[in-house]
Amino acid sequence: MLRTEALRSNRRRQNAPIPKIAFLAGWVALLAIIPVIYILIRALAGDTELWQRIIQTRLIKLLSNTMLLVLTVTAGTTLLGVSMAWLTERTDVPGRKIFRWLLALPLAIPPYIGAIVHLALLRPRGGLLSQWMEGINLPSIHLPNPTGFWGAAFVLIIFSFPYVFLLSGAAFRSENASYYESARMLGRTPWQTFWQVTIPAIRPGITAGALLVSLDILSEYGTVALLRFETFSSAIFVQLAGRYDRSAASILSGVLILLALIILYGEFRTQGRAQFTQIGSHWRPATLIHLGKQRKWGFLALFFTVLVSFIIPMGLLLFWSTQGILDNQTFTGMQIGSRGLASFIFNSVWSSGLAAFLAVLFSIPIAIYVVRHPGKVSRLFSRLSQVGYAIPGVVVALSLVMLVNRFLPFLYATPLVVVMAYVVRYIPQAVRSSESAMRQLSPNLEEASRLLKRNAIQTFIQVNLPLILPGLLTGSALVFLSSLKELPATLLLRPAGYETLAVRVWIWSEEGFYFQAAPAALLLVFISIIPLYFLLRREAIFKQ
Amino acid sequence: MFQKLLPVFVALTLISSGCAGTTSQPDPISFNENGNILSGKLIVYSGRSELLIQPVIAAFQEKYPQLEVLLKSGSNSQLANTLLEEKTNPQADVFITTEVFTAHALSREGIFQPYEPTGYQNLPDAFKADDASWVGLTQRMRVIMYNKDLVSQDELPASMFDLSDPKLKGQIAAAGSTNASMQAQIASMIQLVGQEQTEAWLTGLLENEVTFFGSHSDVRKAVGAGEFELGLVNHYYYYLQLAEGSHVGIIYPDQAPGEMGIISNATTAAIIQGSSNLSAARAFIDFLVSAEGQKIFAEGNYEYPLLTGVALHPDLVPTDGLSLAKIELAQVVDHFDATFDMIDMANLP
Numbered sequence: 001m002l003r004t005e006a007l008r009s010n011r012r013r014q015n016a017p018i019p020k021i022a023f024l025a026g027w028v029a030l031l032a033i034i035p036v037i038y039i040l041i042r043a044l045a046g047d048t049e050l051w052q053r054i055i056q057t058r059l060i061k062l063l064s065n066t067m068l069l070v071l072t073v074t075a076g077t078t079l080l081g082v083s084m085a086w087l088t089e090r091t092d093v094p095g096r097k098i099f100r101w102l103l104a105l106p107l108a109i110p111p112y113i114g115a116i117v118h119l120a121l122l123r124p125r126g127g128l129l130s131q132w133m134e135g136i137n138l139p140s141i142h143l144p145n146p147t148g149f150w151g152a153a154f155v156l157i158i159f160s161f162p163y164v165f166l167l168s169g170a171a172f173r174s175e176n177a178s179y180y181e182s183a184r185m186l187g188r189t190p191w192q193t194f195w196q197v198t199i200p201a202i203r204p205g206i207t208a209g210a211l212l213v214s215l216d217i218l219s220e221y222g223t224v225a226l227l228r229f230e231t232f233s234s235a236i237f238v239q240l241a242g243r244y245d246r247s248a249a250s251i252l253s254g255v256l257i258l259l260a261l262i263i264l265y266g267e268f269r270t271q272g273r274a275q276f277t278q279i280g281s282h283w284r285p286a287t288l289i290h291l292g293k294q295r296k297w298g299f300l301a302l303f304f305t306v307l308v309s310f311i312i313p314m315g316l317l318l319f320w321s322t323q324g325i326l327d328n329q330t331f332t333g334m335q336i337g338s339r340g341l342a343s344f345i346f347n348s349v350w351s352s353g354l355a356a357f358l359a360v361l362f363s364i365p366i367a368i369y370v371v372r373h374p375g376k377v378s379r380l381f382s383r384l385s386q387v388g389y390a391i392p393g394v395v396v397a398l399s400l401v402m403l404v405n406r407f408l409p410f411l412y413a414t415p416l417v418v419v420m421a422y423v424v425r426y427i428p429q430a431v432r433s434s435e436s437a438m439r440q441l442s443p444n445l446e447e448a449s450r451l452l453k454r455n456a457i458q459t460f461i462q463v464n465l466p467l468i469l470p471g472l473l474t475g476s477a478l479v480f481l482s483s484l485k486e487l488p489a490t491l492l493l494r495p496a497g498y499e500t501l502a503v504r505v506w507i508w509s510e511e512g513f514y515f516q517a518a519p520a521a522l523l524l525v526f527i528s529i530i531p532l533y534f535l536l537r538r539e540a541i542f543k544q
Numbered sequence: 545m546f547q548k549l550l551p552v553f554v555a556l557t558l559i560s561s562g563c564a565g566t567t568s569q570p571d572p573i574s575f576n577e578n579g580n581i582l583s584g585k586l587i588v589y590s591g592r593s594e595l596l597i598q599p600v601i602a603a604f605q606e607k608y609p610q611l612e613v614l615l616k617s618g619s620n621s622q623l624a625n626t627l628l629e630e631k632t633n634p635q636a637d638v639f640i641t642t643e644v645f646t647a648h649a650l651s652r653e654g655i656f657q658p659y660e661p662t663g664y665q666n667l668p669d670a671f672k673a674d675d676a677s678w679v680g681l682t683q684r685m686r687v688i689m690y691n692k693d694l695v696s697q698d699e700l701p702a703s704m705f706d707l708s709d710p711k712l713k714g715q716i717a718a719a720g721s722t723n724a725s726m727q728a729q730i731a732s733m734i735q736l737v738g739q740e741q742t743e744a745w746l747t748g749l750l751e752n753e754v755t756f757f758g759s760h761s762d763v764r765k766a767v768g769a770g771e772f773e774l775g776l777v778n779h780y781y782y783y784l785q786l787a788e789g790s791h792v793g794i795i796y797p798d799q800a801p802g803e804m805g806i807i808s809n810a811t812t813a814a815i816i817q818g819s820s821n822l823s824a825a826r827a828f829i830d831f832l833v834s835a836e837g838q839k840i841f842a843e844g845n846y847e848y849p850l851l852t853g854v855a856l857h858p859d860l861v862p863t864d865g866l867s868l869a870k871i872e873l874a875q876v877v878d879h880f881d882a883t884f885d886m887i888d889m890a891n892l893p
Contacts, residue, residue: 053888057888057889057891058888058891061891123766123769123771225758226758228755228756228757228893230893237722238720238721238722238893240622240625241619241620241621241622241625241722242621242721242722242727242884242887243880243881243884246625335598335602336594336598336615336617337588337598337601337605337612337613337614337615338605338612338613338614339614401626401629402629405629405630405633409632409633412630412633412635413630413633413635491618494616495614495616495635496587496588496589496614496615496616496635496636497585497587497612497614497615497616498614507594507617510758510759510762511593511594511595511759511761511762512761512762512765513595
């Protein structure tokens with residue numbers, strides 16, 4: 001049956017004229033990949049001598065540093081995420097319903113804020129933790145060095161694991177009890193069943209999650225810069241602050257993009273396979289494993305993870321904020337030029353909001369085209385529009401600075417360029433939500449509407465839009481959340497007087513003014529919790 | 545649980561945004577010295593640490609409440625790059641640099657326009673552009689600060705070159721290659737002692753496992769807290785740390801006869817070619833070099849004011865008591881390419 005359907009759609013494609021929506025979708029795909037193409041051209045056009053010098057001096061170290069961090073963090077998030085999901089979904093550990101929420105909340109804390117807290121606590125001698133230990137006359141234990149590779153890996157793991165936690169939680173939830181029972185009846189031990197039945201069933205979901213995490217780590221700037229572990233993203237920043245020439249930065253960006261595109265390609269390939277965990281009509285939830293005496297260890301593992309990834313950072317931010325707000329001098333220190341905290345909040349919210357709206361708007365033609373006219377071209381367009389996943393913020397910024405200044409000088413140094421960067425970078429999230437929303441819609445509805453003499457636009461507005469709206473809102477919440485937390489592109493592209501919460505948190509804490517930075521950081525987290533709450537409510541594991 | 549907490553978050557957000565104080569209120573008309581109205585926006589790019597420039601901007605803002613000062617602060621050289629990029633499409637009115645060489649290099653590229661502020665003749669010639677395209681604001685010294693609890697008086701290094709002594713391995717903090725003061729120091733040393741010796745000094749620092757931070761504020765706090773014995777900083781960072789109550793000391797290096805002397809530098813300000821609010825930009829430069837502006841730098845930041853007649857902070861050692869290195873501005877600027885090559889080759893973080 002599948003084959004005849006494929007044949008039919010094939011024949012239709014050959015005869016039918018190119019649908020109008022294809023042109024719109026093509027424009028979106030083009031807009032999404034221009035920055036990448038521009039940087040790649042700039043990189044290739046770089047001086048051979050410069051290439052040689054970069055290869056000799058920086059490239060090997062950057063490649064090994066970056067790959068080491070990506071691999072370690074991906075492995076760490078997978079391990080932590082899957083075990084947390086297993087504990088809350090499959091065992092009778094106490095308090096697991098509340099833990100499901102608490103474990104997802106670190107998504108509201110950008111890793112660089114986590115890194116600030118981590119550094120403030122763990123600095124040798126100057127750190128809060130060592131001061132406190134001295135204060136109560138504890139024999140000074142040798143604390144691990146908070147900076148460098150292990151510091152960066154630790155911070156990135158504890159603030160990125162929720163992605164994997166949510167995905168594997170959903171996979172654990174949807175796995176059918178009957179598989180597990182069959183395996184047990186065939187004589188497998190619980191441990192064998194876990195490896196031979198459960199893990200293969202949840203693997204595609206986890207692989208996709210892990211690959212997205214690794215793309216995130218590739219583009220992470222704040223954490224690695226603060227903890228002084230040099231990767232491509234931070235090295236590009238260093239180049240931008242060096243000699244009066246952007247070629248070296250372009251070359252490093254080109255190499256970084258190639259690296260990211262390879263990972264993104266892998267992610268595209270696993271995506272198609274990620275769908276064999278489906279909840280059929282015979283689905284029953286798997287029975288819980290009784291941990292017995294081990295329950296307290298399970299509870300402690302969950303509690304410790306929440307403590308480190310949410311309670312401690314929030315606690316410290318709250319403490320600093322009260323100190324900052326109580327101290328009048330610090331409070332007046334929150335004024336930059338003639339702008340204050342209110343302007344930072346306003347900028348953060350409106351630019352992220354506009355980016356969310358535009359990203360979703362642009363994602364609609366892609367979604368309609370790829371769902372209603374499946375084929376090689378539409379799939380290509382859909383994937384091109386998702387290339388943003390692979391462009392780190394610093395690279396988006398670099399290419400937009402050069403492109404806009406050259407071709408759209410009137411837009412240069414306006415906040416709209418910042419919004420453009422958010423759209424290019426995060427439109428993939430909107431494309432994926434819109435596509436999956438469109439897929440759930442039967443084409444019969446549109447055909448009926450067309451029979452009733454509605455044109456394509458009327459049909460879309462009156463029939464499709466109301467039905468895919470929840471999906472579109474999911475996409476916009478995702479883009480909003482990501483844009484709110486975005487740091488490197490905002491830092492580079494912001495016009496004078498345009499400061500967002502993320503930028504303020506960064507500049508203040510880079511100079512060590514934690515009391516000023518904390519209220520802005522706290523506000524950033526609180527505002528992030530609103531779209532995050534909306535997104536989490538739709539997650540499988542939070543539905544009863 | 546979340547339905548209950550959500551209103552609390554929203555309320556908190558609103559409260560904190562409400563009491564945060566908004567942008568300046570439009571006040572009665574503000575005039576500059578010539579009686580012209582100053583209004584609109586003044587866009588300032590500043591490579592200086594924000595904390596060191598905000599007080600003087602706040603004071604200027606108070607004088608001209610109708611003017612809206614928009615500050616973009618960032619890394620000195622990154623902003624210089626931005627200005628070059630914006631040459632055909634200028635956005636900023638004024639650029640404040642942390643050191644002279646950037647100003648000189650940008651002036652060569654035609655980024656600035658000349659202006660002689662009020663009291664120009666009272667500023668030392670050494671810190672003025674030949675074509676008046678930039679003007680020096682304050683002077684500062686490259687010094688070594690130390691933690692008095694960790695180092696005893698007789699163990700102190702006396703020269704920059706002592707920092708590569710293996711005895712001090714792992715005990716030194718400095719600012720990294722993105723920091724303009726550090727870049728300027730390397731370029732100055734190339735002129736003073738030659739390329740070879742400078743390179744040896746730099747590799748010596750790296751072999752000595754010096755920790756390189758992004759900013760000097762980090763360095764001074766780390767030395768103050770006792771994370772490091774020594775820190776390579778500009779002199780005022782020592783005084784700022786001292787003012788926070790830390791037990792720190794200062795070394796003016798290379799003072800013996802025949803040694804290169806202390807490396808000094810100056811912060812500068814310049815008006816951008818194509819500035820769209822020239823009268824405000826000029827009034828701002830006037831204010832920066834006026835006795836009132838210079839006093840803020842001297843008292844609040846412990847910098848050496850360049851305007852004659854403005855008193856030094858009482859804790860500072862006067863410049864005539866120091867042996868200063870003889871730096872040739874134009875020569876040093878020519879060494880900038882070599883500096884960046886050296887930074888690349890040494891892989892300075």
